[in-house]
Amino acid sequence: MKGLHKYLLVTRTSIRSNLAYTADFIAGSFFFVLVIFIFMQLWQAISISDGSTEGYTVNRLVWYYITAEIVVLSKSSVFRSMNEEIRGGGVAYKLNKPYSFVMYQLSDGIGQIIVKLIINAPLGLLLGYLYVGGLEGFRWESLPAVILSVVLGILLNFFMDAFIGMTAFWTEDNSAFYWIAQKLSFIFGLLMPLEFLPGVIKNIAVLLPFSYIAYAPARLLTSFSVGTMLDILPVQLFYTALFAVLSQMLYLSGAKKLNINGG
Amino acid sequence: MAGCVTETVIRTEGLRKVFRTKTKKEGLKGSVRALVKPEYREIQAVHGIDLEVGKGELTAFLGPNGAGKSTTIKMLTGILHPTSGEMSVLGLDPRKQRTALSFRIGSVFGQKSQLWFHLPPTDSFRLLGAIYELDKAVLDKRISEVIELFDIKDFIDTPVRKLSLGQRMRCEFAASILHRPEIIFLDEPTIGLDVIVKQSIRELISRLNKEEKTTIFLTSHDIGDVEQLCSRAVIINHGRIVTDSSIKELKYGYLNRKIIDVKYGALTDAGRLDGLNIVKSKGASMKIEVDEKKESIQEIMVRLMQAGNILDVTISDIPMEKIIGDIYRDKGLEEPDAGIGPKSSQQEGKPE
Ligand SMILES: Nc1ncnc2c1ncn2[C@@H]1O[C@H](COP(=O)(O)OP(=O)(O)OP(=O)(O)O)[C@@H](O)[C@H]1O
């Protein structure tokens, strides 16, 4: 009980701390509106000039895009903070505190994510509604699965970032890995639905973890069926768990290296 | 000193730490070589330290840069694993019982903050209370105690970013003792602070030791910290103990000297300076060593002023390196070269 209590308090403290960055806050939501607006314009132009949009109407495309964007923009700065802690040696001083480093980072990250979601989610929903109206064929019973998928997407994004951040224990410059991962998750899900990609690439993409950050929840919302749900959720769950375990393992082995080699 | 009949809370025997770092020769060829066949260089950071610290002691661990002070503290707090040797802190093995130990010790490492920058210190206190698994009632009581002890009531609800460095350091200390650590490790607690803040931190440390009976183990290369605070000083150099003595002994034998740096606009009566121990002189600037056992700073200052028109003057403690050099000399030992520990087999122990 006390074990869990400390992490909940970390999240609460993190929420309060993040609410203190008012300037970042306003800048963040402004960026969000801008990005969504540009993409909505873009997709509308494309679908008018060319009728075939892989079963996506403009309405569904906009909602796809809004969901994907909410997930991706509501991410924590775990990669950066982990890099700073490991490079700057701060992580060493966390070794002799009675908590799990990864759990601490997660609780802190969740605090950041909650603050961003509080802004981005209502804003995104409002924008979509004003622009194209409610989602065509939306079914309320799909909501729990969609929310679960959004949560998993955000967590997967967190653990992938944490995993890459943890490589700082071994390499001087891991920002290249981060950059590649960012670009891949942009291409496989955020830029456009995977259905728009050439067949072979699409088949590969659905196997990769990157698609389960943004594509999975956006696809689930806009093309909901029990079949899609069963295709998406288990894989998403698997990848999230995998990266959570890998992060912890990488941390433990990094900490061991630290015990021996110092910071 | 360690001789008294008190419970031993820190004990080390032959504690050693060797770091292995990859070396790389210059140029592309060197880079390739380092990849294919890496070469290692061994750094003996801590070179066999035997130490006993009794409960309630306020010990200073002194030494010049790179002496191995931080490395020793990191081993004692479970962050680093020793290469060899034994250690026990509060009867626990820091290497194997790090978490159990973490509930019973506290640490402040230089300027590494544990306060949340955008929140008032109370928020960080509450969080740390939860991390150390204190019950709410216990924590409430404890927070009011530390507020009292460190006199931080006035700014406890102000976001940390708006606090002065001195105020922040007070809160930093308060944060590190919420869980009533039996021992607190302080690595360079006064580094980079101005004189006034330094003084207030020293007061806190001394209050903590007196009122809560906390054992305090601090590192420093500032002689002032030690003179004013500690009852015992352990000086290390190149990973070995050079001397382990009471502050009284040290004070009388080595700390009784000050350096006066003085710069003249015009030196009108140089004769006034006769008999002063001028260790360095360049143009109108000079460095004078004063032995307070024999001379009074005040008298010397008067003479300096009579000698001419002073532009600038500073009085400082003699540097740690000089003290260590003198100790080596007095013990008839060879001072080791920088970088490599002495090969000699003599055991520098505690003078009893
Ligand atoms: N992680 C590390 N890897 C390699 N060498 C290290 C590492 N940490 C410390 N050293 C080396 O070990 C020696 C002792 O370092 P340590 O930090 O313990 O010194 P210190 O007494 O705390 O010095 P300072 O007053 O500068 O803080 C130094 O030569 C340092 O360069």
Ligand SMILES: [Mg+2]
């Ligand atoms: Mg140090």
